[in-house]
Amino acid sequence: MLTSRKKVLVIAYIFPPLARAGVHRTVRFVRYLPELGWDLTVLTVAEPYYPPNSPIDRELLKKIPATVKVAATPVFRGVENLFRIKKALRGKHKPAAISQHEITKKAAATEAAQIADNHPAATKPRGLVQRGKDLITDLTSIPDKDVNWLPHAVKHALALHRREKFDLIYSTAPPFTDHLVAQFIKQRTGLPWVADFRDPWARAPWKAEILGSSLRGKAAAKLEHQFVRHADRVILNTDWIHREFTQHYGANLSRKFTVITNGFDPQDFTDPVMPPARNAKMIITHTGALYRKRSPEQFFAACERLLAQGKIAPHELEIRFVGGIAPELYRTFECSAALRQTIQVIPQVSHREALGYQLQSDVLFILQPGTSVSVPGKIFEYIGMRKRILALTPAGATADVVRDHQLGPVVDPEDLPGIEAALNQLVDEYRRGGIASPSVNGAFKKYDGVELTRQLHHEFLLSLEHGGRG
Structure with missing residues (x-):
């Protein structure tokens, strides 16, 4: 003390x-x-x-x-100027916020370039000049x-x-x-x-x-x-x-x-403005950036299958991505006309606005592939919202949080049938009267x-x- x-x-x-x-x-x-x-x-x-x-x-x-x-x-x-020179030499720049329409339009054009850029070692060995550039990058990073x-x-x-x-x-x-x-x-x-x-x-x-x-x-x-x-x-x-x-x-x-x-900050959840008891359609929301391995490709594939089988109609579903999307993931947004009707891409917003989008949702979506040791910070805000969570993550720290506190289904990111089954179950629950809030099982106090x-x-x-x- x-x-x-x-x-x-x-x-x-x-x-x-x-x-x-x-x-x-x-x-x-x-x-x-x-x-x-x-x-x-x-x-x-x-x-x-x-x-x-x-x-x-x-x-x-x-x-x-x-x-x-x-x-x-x-x-x-x-050092910053050195990075600018390096980026100019490579012809790279960080893109501004991009809409879903622009993502779909640019996906095909950028895919080939991204594959070549992401796997340079597979195409040709590094020359002396490139090794020199890499050394400068290492020394200045x-x-x-x-x-x-x-x-x-x-x-x-x-x-x-x-x-x-x-x-x-x-x-x-x-x-x-x-x-x-x-x-x-x-x-x-x-x-x-x-x-x-x-x-x-x-x-x-x-x-x-x-x-x-x-x-x-x-x-x-x-x-x-x-x-x-x-x-x-x-x-x-x-x-x-x-x-x-x-x-x-x-x-x-x-x-x-x-x-x-x-x-989560409890003051963010002291007096929320509650949305209608039931949305006109089931809203699934992911807040935060999509990048590297955090790809919704398998999630989209499961949605495509449910739509194609008639297990859900486009007018029953809305999928929101609130935040930035890395260029290497643009191609994943190439999808059928039916699925495209359900997707909204919302550029990065303030934290308060992101909480508003979470509050409006029926299900909050976690994508955490490629690691068993870390937990994305957004999951704790999801807990503060007392919303059902759909977690696509391998066995590990994130899966433990969701399972231990009974927050919603956990599926491996590569398990397409499992993702499809989890979505189907959520859709059925939504049709029966709405998605019930999880008990959170002590999580609200713990976090x-x-x-x-x-x-x-x-x-x-x-x-x-x-x-x-x-």
Whole structure:
């Protein structure tokens, strides 16, 4: 228990109004920690220095208490300019938001180029020039592409500490540059450090193809070990990641590890405006980005089969995708005229608007292929909505959350008959009077963001007792 207020330096590249993945966990902690006796200063990136086309949500700023100080710094432009040169050489750019019509129109034209781009090693060996480009990319992406923030972040953090006299450092990653900044500050000041891994890194299943045995892969393994060794406490967000870290690092270092799951902000659900008792059609909604392996292809195939067999009519179904869609997935939206009638693609919206779309829905949709260790943050908002969840995910952390709390059907993403059966069951239930809300079986309390912040408060106290010894 705190006998006096303590000062914390929060290192968070992703912080409002920047609305990249992971921002809501940080916002919840920053919102509720002051009530527990912590005075926070957030070190982050100034908006003019955000990467191009970064998602912005200014409404999130309303959740930050007035007592929280925010120090927003520039970034070093030199590395960014190198990336611009590299992208220009490759002819790549990040597309703006795109409608369903545009997705369907462009899918066929882009598919061949995407296949060639996604599998360059299969077409021809890398030449000397390409190996040189790859080396530059590796060197300028350690620990990640946000490393250009490092010089300014360290400089400003040390200046802030001279003025504020912090008691504790808290860093949240990805980007893992945040942890690298924190490690530098700990080494210079001796302050206790709590490192929050919102995702696995060096051995993350979805990064194996990207990192592998490359220079970046080797650097990730070495830096992750350094972070774990130097931090006083290490926060992981699923039991599966905790088990993997414990097996990798052994009993001695694992004494630092604890699990604080993702969750939801209860204030987002205090007084929802309830939709009509029953929608005119069954609405299935996915909020958040679709990218890499997070493809709805098998889900669409199951819908196509149900439509073709007459088990559901287009006028009975509406499928909403709220958020960005990566170009490599455009081709999956090529579908029959019947299915196309049911699909709505809604470009990225504010968090508040995304919650509104969830509230209007009968079923909330999770796509989490390719990993057993992580849980997408949106699932906890789905729990807050008390809506039935359809989860397409392999056995693992996400499946455990849905099954343990009886939130809805769980099907492997490649099990087409299983997806079809789950959809058919939901359609039958909808026709019999609507989709009943799940009991949630204790999930609402377990994933309450206020309670999760109390758990972080406890970890802060442990790190102070440890005294910054690492």
